[in-house]
Amino acid sequence: MLAWHFPVRENYWHYKDAGIRGRKLTNYYGTRFKSAWDVATHTASRLSELESKTRLFTDTFFSSTLPPEVLEAVSSQASILRTNTCILLEGRQFFGFEGCGDDEANGWMNCSHVWNYEHAVAFLFPELERSMRDTDFLHELRSDDSLAFRAAVPLVQTNLRAPIANCLASHQTCGSGSRASASRSRFSPREIIHFTARPNVPRASHGGITC
Numbered sequence: 478m479l480a481w482h483f484p485v486r487e488n489y490w491h492y493k494d495a496g497i498r499g500r501k502l503t504n505y506y507g508t509r510f511k512s513a514w515d516v517a518t519h520t521a522s523r524l525s526e527l528e529s530k531t532r533l534f535t536d537t538f539f540s541s542t543l544p545p546e547v548l549e550a551v552s553s554q555a556s557i558l559r560t561n562t563c564i565l566l567e568g569r570q571f572f573g574f575e576g577c578g579d580d581e582a583n584g585w586m587n588c589s590h591v592w593n594y595e596h597a598v599a600f601l602f603p604e605l606e607r608s609m610r611d612t613d614f615l616h617e618l619r620s621d622d623s624l625a626f627r628a629a630v631p632l633v634q635t636n637l638r639a640p641i642a643n644c645l646a647s648h649q650t651c652g653s654g655s656r657a658s659a660s661r662s663r664f665s666p667r668e669i670i671h672f673t674a675r676p677n678v679p680r681a682s683h684g685g686i687t688c
Contacts, residue, residue, distance in 0.1 A: 480517035482510060486564070488630060490574070490582030497629055503567040555597045570612070571598075571605040572630055586628040587612060 484507025491497040510516045520527070539548060557563070563573045575584025575591045584591065587609055599606040616632045617625040 478517055478521060480513045480520065482507075482513040482516055484508075484510075490585045491629065494629070497631070500631055502564075502630060505565040505567055505569055508567050551597075554595070555601065558598065558602070565605070566630070569604065569608060571608040572612075572628060573609075584627075586630055589613075589624075589626040 484504055486502050486504060488497055488500045488502060506516070510519065538552065541548060560577060562575075562577050563571065565571055572586040573592055574582055574586065575588050577583060592609065598609070612628050612632065613624055617628060619625065
């Protein structure tokens with residue numbers, strides 16, 4: 478068994494923002510385990526259970542009557558959740574790049590024109606999806622009632638506008654947990670939809686709201 482333990486990561490992707498670049502971020506597992514040995518012994522004690530659950534998921538998924546092409550497409554995309562495209566920080570804050578690169582970040586966190594089109598997280602790990610919606614509605618809702626479409630980590634507001642209809646669609650997919658986070662924000666989903674219909678709100682076209 479190969480185990481590792483890097484409890485702290487550094488924000489290397491905000492190369493244009495000196496106030497954020499280099500900030501230290503604690504990985505979630507860094508709050509659970511003290512060393513690589515601790516990780517290894519924990520995993521070893523649950524190895525049989527983890528293998529059994531993994532095989533059950535795989536067997537169940539591929540026993541579907543969906544066409545093989547669909548199963549291959551869905552399974553390959555869902556595997557992204559276990560790559561360096563995604564990070565889970567202390568407090569179980571979930572963030573995702575647009576993708577992975579060999580030596581640089583590919584589009585920083587929770588880009589709404591990428592992550593709002595996927596549905597795997599909400600159905601496989603709803604708690605992580607709710608974390609993204611918490612970021613949207615509790616941290617990225619700005620004073621002009623718009624949402625930022627990328628999350629700066631540590632969480633500070635940016636000047637990039639989000640396609641709000643997409644955020645609301647994802648918020649509805651999450652279920653009651655996400656609706657609770659939206660209710661804790663300054664506005665309800667209905668009020669945010671009203672914001673998108675304002676004539677002075679920037680949009681690609683003036684045909685109304687698109688989902």
